[in-house]
Amino acid sequence: MNVRASKDLWAGIMFLGFAVVAVLAARGYSMGTAGRMGPGYFPMALGVVLGLLGLLIVARALIAGSGAISALQLRPLLVLAGAVALFGLLIERLGLVVTLLAVIAVSAFASRESRPLETAALAAALAAFSVGIFVYALRLPLTIWPSF
Amino acid sequence: MDLLSNIATGFAVALTAQNILYCFIGVFLGTVVGVLPGIGPVTTVAMLLPISFTLEPVSAMIMLAGIYYGAQYGGSTTAILVNIPGEASSVVTTIDGHQMARRGRAGPALGIAAIGSFFAGCVATLLISLAAPPLAAIALEFGPAEYFSLMVCGLVAAVVLAHGSVIKAIAMVVLGLLLGLAGTDVNSGIRRFTFGFQGLADGIEFVALSMAIYGIAEVAHNLERKENEVQIAGHIGRVWPSLSDMRRSFPAILRGTGLGSILGVLPGGGALLAAFAAYTLEKKVARPPREFGHGDIRGVAAPESANNAGAQTSFVPMLTLGIPSNPTMAMMIGALMIHGISPGPRVMTDRPQLFWGVIASMWIGNLILVVLNLPLVGLWVRFLRIPYRLLYPAILGFCCIGTYVINSSIFDVFVLAFFSMFGYLCLKLDCEPAPLILGFVLGPMMEENLRRALLISRGDPIVFVTEPISLGFLIASVLLLAVVAAPAIRAKREEALQE
Numbered sequence: 001m002n003v004r005a006s007k008d009l010w011a012g013i014m015f016l017g018f019a020v021v022a023v024l025a026a027r028g029y030s031m032g033t034a035g036r037m038g039p040g041y042f043p044m045a046l047g048v049v050l051g052l053l054g055l056l057i058v059a060r061a062l063i064a065g066s067g068a069i070s071a072l073q074l075r076p077l078l079v080l081a082g083a084v085a086l087f088g089l090l091i092e093r094l095g096l097v098v099t100l101l102a103v104i105a106v107s108a109f110a111s112r113e114s115r116p117l118e119t120a121a122l123a124a125a126l127a128a129f130s131v132g133i134f135v136y137a138l139r140l141p142l143t144i145w146p147s148f
Numbered sequence: 149m150d151l152l153s154n155i156a157t158g159f160a161v162a163l164t165a166q167n168i169l170y171c172f173i174g175v176f177l178g179t180v181v182g183v184l185p186g187i188g189p190v191t192t193v194a195m196l197l198p199i200s201f202t203l204e205p206v207s208a209m210i211m212l213a214g215i216y217y218g219a220q221y222g223g224s225t226t227a228i229l230v231n232i233p234g235e236a237s238s239v240v241t242t243i244d245g246h247q248m249a250r251r252g253r254a255g256p257a258l259g260i261a262a263i264g265s266f267f268a269g270c271v272a273t274l275l276i277s278l279a280a281p282p283l284a285a286i287a288l289e290f291g292p293a294e295y296f297s298l299m300v301c302g303l304v305a306a307v308v309l310a311h312g313s314v315i316k317a318i319a320m321v322v323l324g325l326l327l328g329l330a331g332t333d334v335n336s337g338i339r340r341f342t343f344g345f346q347g348l349a350d351g352i353e354f355v356a357l358s359m360a361i362y363g364i365a366e367v368a369h370n371l372e373r374k375e376n377e378v379q380i381a382g383h384i385g386r387v388w389p390s391l392s393d394m395r396r397s398f399p400a401i402l403r404g405t406g407l408g409s410i411l412g413v414l415p416g417g418g419a420l421l422a423a424f425a426a427y428t429l430e431k432k433v434a435r436p437p438r439e440f441g442h443g444d445i446r447g448v449a450a451p452e453s454a455n456n457a458g459a460q461t462s463f464v465p466m467l468t469l470g471i472p473s474n475p476t477m478a479m480m481i482g483a484l485m486i487h488g489i490s491p492g493p494r495v496m497t498d499r500p501q502l503f504w505g506v507i508a509s510m511w512i513g514n515l516i517l518v519v520l521n522l523p524l525v526g527l528w529v530r531f532l533r534i535p536y537r538l539l540y541p542a543i544l545g546f547c548c549i550g551t552y553v554i555n556s557s558i559f560d561v562f563v564l565a566f567f568s569m570f571g572y573l574c575l576k577l578d579c580e581p582a583p584l585i586l587g588f589v590l591g592p593m594m595e596e597n598l599r600r601a602l603l604i605s606r607g608d609p610i611v612f613v614t615e616p617i618s619l620g621f622l623i624a625s626v627l628l629l630a631v632v633a634a635p636a637i638r639a640k641r642e643e644a645l646q647e
Contacts, residue, residue: 008313011577015319022326025341029333035607039333039340042595046326053319060315069576076371077572080364080544081565087548088561100545107541111371114537122538126545138202140553 008066012057019054022047079110095143096135100127154500155277158508161501167210167509170203174211175513178218179520182225183528185232186370186536187543189219193479194358195543197486198550205487206502210509212483216476217269217459217510220419221517224261224452225528228254229384237419237455240427244440244447255385257448260397262521263389264453268405269514272460275409276467277507280496284468287493292600293611297621299594302415302471304625306586308632309421317583320574324584327352328591335599347559354482356551356563357588361581362475363547364564365571367540387522389445397449400430408454412461418474422458423451460510467503468493471590475582478589486554 026047032038060066083106090099104123108114134140161167181192193212200208223235228245241261248257290298307317330341331351342348389397407429408422430450431440440447462473463480470491472478484491489499496503521528551564574581605611612618 007577008316011316011319011579014573014577014579015323018323018326022341025343029338029340030336033607034602034609035605037599037602039336039338042598043326043329043340046322046329050319050322050326053315053322057313057315057319067578072576073372077365077368077569080368081568083544084364084548084565084568085562087552088558088565091548091552091561092558096549100549103548104541104545107544108537110368111537111540113535118538119541122541126542130545130549134549134553138199140198140202141556142549142553 005068006061006066007069008057008061010069012054012059012061015050015054015057017054019047019051022050076110080107083107083110092143094146096131097127097144098146100130150281151277154281154504155508157500158277158504158506161206161505162210162508162512167207167505168512170207170211171214171509171513172516174214175218175221175517175520178215178220179222179225179517179528180531181215182219182222183234183531184222184534184539185226185234186366186539188235188362189216190358190475190479191362191366191543192219193476193483194355194362195546195550197355197358197479197483198554200483201486201554205484205489205499206505208483208487209480209502209506210513212480213463213506213510214513216419217456217513218517220452220456220459221262221265221521222528223455224265224448225258225521225525226532228257228261228448229529230532235419235455237423237459238452240423240451241448243427244442244444247441247443248445248448251443252385253443253445255387256389256393256445258384258525259387259389259522260393260445260449261452262518263394264397264401264404264449265456266514266518267401268408268453268457269460269517270511271405272409272412272457273507273510273514275461276464276510277504279413279461280464280468280503280507283464284493284496287469288497290493290617291615292597292604293615293618294621296594296597296601297612297618297625298469298471299590299597301621301625301628302465302473303583303586303590304628305415306473306583308628312578312580314629314632316577316579320579320581320583321587324587325591325594327357327584328588329595334592334596345559347557347563350555351592352567352588353551353554353557353560353563354485354588355554356560357567358475358479358482358585359547359551360564360567361571361574361585363543364568365575365581367543368568368572369575370536371540384525387525393445397445400434400446400450401453403429403433404450404453405457408457409461411454412458412473413464415465415471415473418462418476419455419459420474423455426450426454456514463506466491467495467506470495470593472586475585478585481589 022043026040026043029040030038031040083103086106087099087103101123108119131144135142135144181187192215219235223238224241226232226234227238227241228249231242231246233239233242245257303321330348332339332349404426407426411422411425412418430446434446462477465471465473466477466480472481481491551560601611
C-alpha cells in the first residue's frame with residue numbers, strides 16, 4: 001500500500017503538529033509545581049501526552065499500515081470555508097440581507113447540482129426568513145441594510 | 149412526598165404557555181431534522197444555541213432537549229420508509245422496519261415505533277426523576293479528586309464507544325482538552341494559546357467550534373457523495389398496529405426501554421448505543437427468533453424504545469454531575485454556561501424550577517410527539533423530498549449567523565471557517581469528533597479540579613488512589629480500556645459499531 005496516502009500516518013502527523021505547538025507555547029507559561037500548579041503545568045502535560053500518542057499512531061501506521069484516505073475533494077470544503085469567511089468580512093459593513101445573498105450565492109458553487117434560479121430564490125427566502133426570525137422575533141443585534 | 153412535589157414543581161413550570169410553545173418548537177424541529185438524513189440533532193442544537201441565549205434558561209433547555217429526543221422519533225420514519233437512517237441511532241431500525249414497509253406494513257411499523265418511543269419516554273422521564281436526586285446528593289459530596297477521576301472515567305468511556313481506533317480517539321480527547329484551555333487562565337490571568345489574537349482572550353467559542361465540526365465540515369463531507377433520488381415506500385396504510393402486533397411487541401418494548409435507560413446513563417452512552425444493544429439483545433432472547441431481518445415488528449419496537457429511553461436518561465449525568473455523555477449533552481452544558489449556570493449537582497438544589505421543569509417537559513414533549521408523528525406522517529415524508537442542494541446553503545447561513553450573534557464577534561466567524569477545515573480533515577482521517585468535543589467542554593473543569601486536588605494534597609498524586617470513590621472511577625477507567633484492548637472483545641466492538 002502507498003504509505004503516503006495512509007490515514008493513520010497523517011492523523012498521527014496532525015496530532016504531532018498540534019503537540020509541538022502546544023509544548024512550544026506552554027514553555028512560555030510558568031510551570032509551577034504539582035502542589036502549586038502554574039498556568040503551564042496542565043497544557044505542558046497534555047502536549048507531551050498528545051505528542052507521544054501522535055508518535056505511537058505514526059509508528060503503528062508505518063508498521064501495520066492503515067486504510068488509505070478517500071479522494072480529497074477540496075472544492076466543496078474551500079467554497080464553504082470561503083463563504084463563511086465572506087460572511088465575516090461583509091456582515092458589519094453590508095448588513096444581514098446583502099451578506100446572506102452573497103454568502104448563499106457563493107456557497108452554491110460547493111455543489112455541482114446547484115441551479116442558478118433555484119439558488120436565487122433560496123437566497124431571497126433565507127434572507128427574508130432570517131430578518132424575520134433573528135432581527136424582528138429574537139431582536140438579535142444585527143443590522144439589516146448596508147450603512148454608508 | 150418529595151417526588152410528587154418535585155414533579156408538581158416541574159409541571160407548574162413546563163405547563164406555562166410559553167414553555168409548551170418552546171417544547172413544541174423543540175420536538176417539531178427535532179422531528180424534522182430526525183427525518184432528514186443529512187442533518188442531525190447535534191447540528192441543530194448547535195445552530196439553536198445562540199437563539200437560546202435570548203430565552204429564559206428553562207425555556208432554552210426545554211427546547212434543546214426536545215430536539216434531541218424528538219429526533220429519535222423522526223429518525224425512525226426515514227428508516228422505515230426509505231431504508232436510510234434519518235439519524236445514526238435508527239440504523240438498526242432500517243433492518244426490520246424497511247422490510248415491514250416493503251411488505252405493505254409501513255403503517256404498523258411507524259405506529260409501533262411511536263408507541264414504543266412514547267412508552268420508553270414516559271418510563272425514562274420517571275426514572276430520571278427517581279434517580280437524579282440521590283445521584284446529585286452523592287455528587288455534592290465529591291471533592292476535586294473525585295471529580296477529576298470521574299471526568300477521566302467519562303472521557304475514557306467516550307473513547308471506548310467511539311468508532312475506529314482507540315488511540316486516535318484518546319488523542320482527540322487530549323486535543324480537545326488542549327483546545328478547551330485556550331484563553332485567559334482564571335488563576336494566573338495569563339493568556340494561553342491565544343497567539344496574539346484578541347478574539348481568543350475568552351477562549352475558543354464553543355458554538356463556533358461545534359458548528360464548524362457538526363455543521364460546515366459535515367456539509368462538506370456530505371457534498372462528496374452524489375445525491376440519490378429518494379425512494380419512498382408507497383403505501384403507509386393504517387398506522388395502529390393490530391392486537392397481535394401489540395402483544396408480540398410489548399415484551400420487546402419493555403426490554404428495549406430497560407436496556408436503553410441503563411445505557412443512556414453511562415458516560416459515552418446515549419441513543420445510538422442503546423438502539424444497537426437493544427436490537428442485538430432482542431435477536432438473542434425473542435422467541436421465535438427466525439423472522440428478524442425479514443420484517444419482524446420486534447426488530448422495530450426494541451431499538452426504537454431503546455433509543456428514546458437512552459436519549460432521555462443521558463440527561464441524568466449531564467444534569468446531576470455536569471458531565472456530558474455525548475456531544476448533544478456537551479451542547480446542553482454549553483447552553484447552560486451561556487446562561488451563566490455552571491452545570492453540576494447544585495443545579496437541582498439551586499434551580500429546582502429549571503431542573504424539574506426540563507424533566508416534566510419531556511413528558512409533555514413525548515405526548516406532543518405522538519400526536520405529531522402518527523397522524524402527520526405524510527407531512528414528514530414530504531420533508532424528505534427537499535434536495536440537499538437546497539438544505540446545505542441554509543445550514544451554512546444559520547451557522548454563520550449563529551456564530552456571529554453569540555458575541556457579535558467577526559473573529560468567531562473566522563474561527564468557524566478555520567475549524568470547518570480542521571473538522572473536515574478529522575472526518576477524512578477517521579478521527580471521531582465526539583471525543584474532541586467532550587474534551588473541549590471538560591478541559592477547564594478538569595484542570596481546575598486537578599489543580600485543587602493536588603493543592604490540598606500538597607502535590608502528592610496518591611490522593612487520587614487513596615480516596616475510595618476516586619479510586620473506583622480510576623479502576624473503572626482502567627477496566628474499560630483493558631476490555632477494549634482485549635482482542636476478542638475488540639472484534640465484537642468493531643462488529644457492534646459497524647454501520
